Amino acid sequence: MTNGDVPVKHPAVKKNIAKHAVVETSRMAWWSKARFGMFIHWGVYSVPAGVYDGKKMPGLGEWIMHDGKIPVDTYQAYAKDFNPTAYDPEKWVQLAKATGVKYIVITTKHHDGFAMFDSKASDWNIVKRTPYGKDVIKMLADACRKYGMKLGFYYSQANDWNNPGGAAAGGHWDKKQDGSFDTYLDKVAIPQIKEILNNYGDVAELWWDVPTDMTKERAAKITPLLKDHPNIITNNRLGGDVQGDLETPEQYIPATGIPGRYWETCMTMNDTWGFKTYDDHWKSSKTLIRNLIDIASKGGNYLLNVGPKSTGEFPEQSVERLKDMGAWMKVNSEAIYGTTASPFKKLTWGRVTTKELPNGNTILYLHVFDWPANHDLIVPGLKNKTISATVLATGSSLEIRGVNEGLSLALYGSALDQNATVIKLQIKGKP
């Protein structure tokens, strides 16, 4: 089974693309303009950090309990070593802002069932079971409110490898999993969803994940919890055929976007969501910047992940890349925020994002990845429509010539940005 681009690894997560056109609603307006969010996968799995029983585990950091078939009691012992004394949520939020991120989505409870907040529904949480003993979600929510950063919550509503009865995608392996799934939903998941919806201020996005065993009836027990929170944006992973607002392509960029739906590509900077000490397949800052541009040029949002260490710090490699992205966004963010998809199908030299002006004219942001050797950048079909063309970062003008296949822009002598040079092209009317 595929969803067009890559095989869907979790059959329970079905594609349900609505056929209707994207109707911009006010509740989605901030999200559509944002284009760029930060995912944070942080939990007790950051303690083993990919190593179990002396062995480097090959899979995702946050899946170590499942992949290593770690017994519940053994896994829960990691909580005694979870003491993130270096955690500084204001530092996280300030770095996110400097990067150009407009919202953060953090794991409040992942598949291991460990709540990163003070939950009354399960003692398996950071306040009750760690030496740190503080509600890190509350601390982050306070920091986001202070700095005007929107905050969303990831919640694993079905998979729960510790609370009895939780679904255990991939098979049960410990006696504690012999409760009933519906008891787990009633006693743990639903009360915890109420806690994260009501105890931490405005929730911008609710990121459900892996709806194992979630029937329509079970999903129908959860959706009413949102009726008092009409502005919360949700995704397509609750289960029970609930569409939500967002499609969630994971680790890939849909070749032509996802027509008719809002969509958010979530990606890691390396090969894992949760921190692993030895994962060294880090994507370059240039790749991350070009991913952001590519996604925006197709009308989507980029939810880029950071997996903090058990100390409460972002990995150095993540910080380096976030700072590089922030430096590029500092001069080019107007070509990302509030833009819509490119009017062109495919361009050899890069991507285009679009901004329609109130006066009926249009700005096309040309994100040039590979400037043609002869310096002539051909933009199809725009002859006689151009008002001006400037390098966004410097304001320097470009020579414009009309040629048969469209408009040719020549750039001589300006420093080309290795990540992407952005040309601001103002045209009369629509492209």
Ligand code: JFZ
């Ligand atoms: C899920 C989680 O299992 C994972 O740990 C991480 O949180 C990620 C963001 O979401 O992983 C998935 C979920 C769905 C698919 C693939 C991986 N899918 O539908 O192909």
